Amino acid sequence: MAPRDTSTLAEPMARGRAPRVNPELLPAAVVLACAVLLIVASTLLNAGSSFVPQLDAVLVTSIFLVVASFGQGLTILLGGIDLSIGVVVGLAAIMVSTLTNGSNAAILWVVPATLGFAAFIGLVNGLGVALARVPPFIMTLASGISFYGVGLAFTTGLAQRPVAPGLVALMNARVAGVPIPVVILLGFVIVATIFQNGTSDGRKLYALGSSPGAARVLGLPIAALTILVYTLSGLCAGISGILLAGYSSAATIDIGDPLLLPTIAAVVIGGARVVGGRGIYLGTFAGALFLSALETIITVLNLSQGVRNIIEGAIIVFALLLQSERWRVARG
């Protein structure tokens, strides 16, 4: 690996160079291997189950995290963070269940409206960060709490409404033996990877994240890119919320809260640099899969929420230690 200081500047300019094996693939592959091992382990622990159904189950439950952590990964790539993801997931879930109220016909307008609202929250975050220059963690924390307040005010007193059966059916259906959510998952991973690691916009994000000063000198549309990233993060959280509502067939406003920390963890475990500019989506995907597999094991072993939190935090700390080692070696 080249010394960090030159590579971070040179990499975004490398568009014309012949494709080479991305050094970021190594941590992604290791994490992916660990995730597969965990799934195997959970198969062994869970007497009477076999590998493929267990894999299916992990993939289906991982989709919420996989989708939401894409947005988180983009904000971290820019050296920011999105702390509103949990709230947006919850709001999207409750909005889709309240508005469809068990009717399939309503899906056609409710789903776009929900996605629009989720993207709007992201847009507000992006505007605050890019134009008002509010530090991202304050901006997203404040907007998360504010919109949570709005959601709480609008939903309280309403009885729990059923999610449209179409969404529920979608999350439970299979095509050619493969669960539909797994198909959605794979499609999302392909699109997200292409966007982040294959388009010029994606490359611009790396440039902006690794050296904002250089990005400005290059004339990159910094504000527009920042707004785009936070809007996408809101949108992904919205998609995740809709899928979660369909999966749980009911929604509460804090259904997304447990997702916030794992989205950050998935990005960090996947090998992204927390100060921005480094990390690929496949790494985040592997991280999300690993956490979901771990969650499955915790559920199988019937461990408590406390253990879950400790393990999650400890894994982040461990990943951070490994990461700092890796950068130190790279700097050599």
Next chain:
Amino acid sequence: MGVSPARLREVLGSQTSALGLVLLIALTWTGFTSIGGSGFLGSFNLYSIVQLAARDAVLGMAQAMLIVVARMNLAVGGIGAVCTSLLGYLLVVAGAPLWVAVVLVGVVGVLAALLMGFTELTTGLSSFIVTLAFLSVYGGAAVLATGGRQFQITSPELQALGNGTLFSPAICPLVAVAVACGVLCWLLYFRNSLGWKMLAVGANERAARASGVHVGGVVLAAYALSGLLCGVATIMNASYELNVNAGFGADWLLPSFIAAVLGGVALTGGDISVAGILLAALFYDSLQSGLTIINVPSYWIELPQGLVLLAAVLIDQARRRRARPLERSRDTEPGTAAVPS
């Protein structure tokens, strides 16, 4: 570091923020009294406002300790959960004397924060991500260790501290604790070389290092003090709630940031206003209480919290942009770095 004109302007700047807060509190109080009637200024209501504000002010100082050195402590609530569980266990299950429990809670608060400080310094990673991870670890550990059980504290001294009165029926003795912490903070930052070094590290870490400041030691001291103040906040919180569990601390993060940022502590580090923190906490809890008094539905009370935090940051930025138009760009924490100008 003599008294340069820039330093003088900074000091005056923080005084205007305190003056502004006094005005804001006066406005809030008159506003809520005129809308909600005299109940707002009744001694019962004022008592509950200052009771909460005292704790929030100490939380704000705990947060400010790390913001001053250009870091942050997202784990105030995690340390609070650990300390609360320990306090409950020591007093209720182990039957330890109060002073032993108080000292141990302080020590554990310091150790919990130091562990984060060591992790940050050895990995060279941002305090943001490190404290976020530890928030999860500490919160989980507290729930796990207590198994979610409640501790009913019966210590008469603690009850007198949190639910007694001081001088007037409208004043909770906890105010004295908050003011004492404030005075100690002021002495630390304005009459002590360690505090000066903290401000220097926060203002410009490289320059501080180059001038011979032991940055690592100063940062660890800031972590330790932040943890200690979390321990103090735990005891304050427990003294009026009395029936405590490991869930305590879950809602500490927001008030800690609001009190610090609204109080005029620069998020970029290197600046503090102790009076501002005390007043900001008073304003925040006056607002919360006032909204309840004028019958704003409780569901709507979440909304202003986020907006107040946002407004505090925007005001702070506007003030600083005016005061120091030629501020140079410098390394910032991830998560705090806005788009470069």
